[in-house]
Structures are given as structure tokens and as C-alpha cells.
Amino acid sequence: MLNTAFATINADPILPAGAVWAADQFLPYRLHRAAAWVGRQFAVEYRARYQLTQAQWFTLTLLGGGEHMTASAVAQHTGMHKSKISRAVKALEARRWISRTTDDNDHRIEHLEITPHGRQAFVQLGELAQAYTRQLQQLIGETGDRQMKAGLAALERVMASTT
Numbered sequence: 001m002l003n004t005a006f007a008t009i010n011a012d013p014i015l016p017a018g019a020v021w022a023a024d025q026f027l028p029y030r031l032h033r034a035a036a037w038v039g040r041q042f043a044v045e046y047r048a049r050y051q052l053t054q055a056q057w058f059t060l061t062l063l064g065g066g067e068h069m070t071a072s073a074v075a076q077h078t079g080m081h082k083s084k085i086s087r088a089v090k091a092l093e094a095r096r097w098i099s100r101t102t103d104d105n106d107h108r109i110e111h112l113e114i115t116p117h118g119r120q121a122f123v124q125l126g127e128l129a130q131a132y133t134r135q136l137q138q139l140i141g142e143t144g145d146r147q148m149k150a151g152l153a154a155l156e157r158v159m160a161s162t163t
Contacts (some may be wrong), residue, residue, distance in 0.1 A: 010039070044131050046125060055080055055088035063098055063114040070109055097121055103137030 022080045039054065046052050052060070058078045061067060071089050075082040089112060092098040097118030103109035114122060137145045 032039055038136065045128055045132060053088060055084040056092055059085060059088045060092060060097060060118060060122055068111050068113055070111060
């Protein structure tokens, strides 16, 4: 729900000179808020069915996509703190969903890989994710879905060009 203090402000994200600044019109805030809401809604599902934390979900998802990564690479890719990813790695390894191997050239580096048990869970989680995506698309409608995808693609192009 919008705070009533923001309800009377123009919905245009660029306010006229002299207007009061409102967080609900600041694009980064709006993106974060929307992403957090979408993530929380989906987290209800994967927590209930698989008892996963967000860091575990992100780690398994990245490794399930065929990536062989280090915990540091997962942390960098997700924007999560390395300590959260390290705890997620330990928990997923305890479930035998991922494994670690030490790098041949640098023994400080451990490569993460999904196991057959992890792959099975990843496939089931993928089905859950696809069902959630369909629900979200129904909520925002065909036009909203198309516009959101175009906007995200534009942001992702900018992100790719600046990293």
C-alpha cells in the first residue's frame, strides 16, 4: 500500500522543480521494492516446500544452470555477502545438493558443482519457479509483462556494459 503522504504526488517519476521529493517516485527505490515483494512471494513457496533460504535458492539456481563457480563468484553474481553464500554452500553440501572441489593450481579456491541430488531438486524448483512466473504474469497482464521484460532487458544491457 502506498503511504498516504505519497498518494497525492504526481505519478511521473520526474518531479517538477521545487516539488517535494518522494521515495515512491525514485526509480531505484521502486525497483528494489518491487523486486523485494516478488522475491518474498516466491520465497514463501520454496521455503515451505524445500526449506531453503534465499542464499541457498540463489546458489542452487546458479549452479543448476550449468555454472561451475566459486562461493565468491556466486556472491558477486547475486550481490549477497560472501558469508551468507558460505553458509548456504555448507547447508547445500550437507544436503548433498552441491559438492566442492579444490582448485589444482590454488588450493585456497574451491569450485562448486551441483550433484545429481541437487539437479533433481533444481528441476523441481524450476517447475515451481515457472508456475510462479505464470501467476505473476497473470497478475500484471500481457502488456505489463511485455513492458517489464523490455525495461529489465534495457537495464541488463546497461549492467553488462558497465561491468
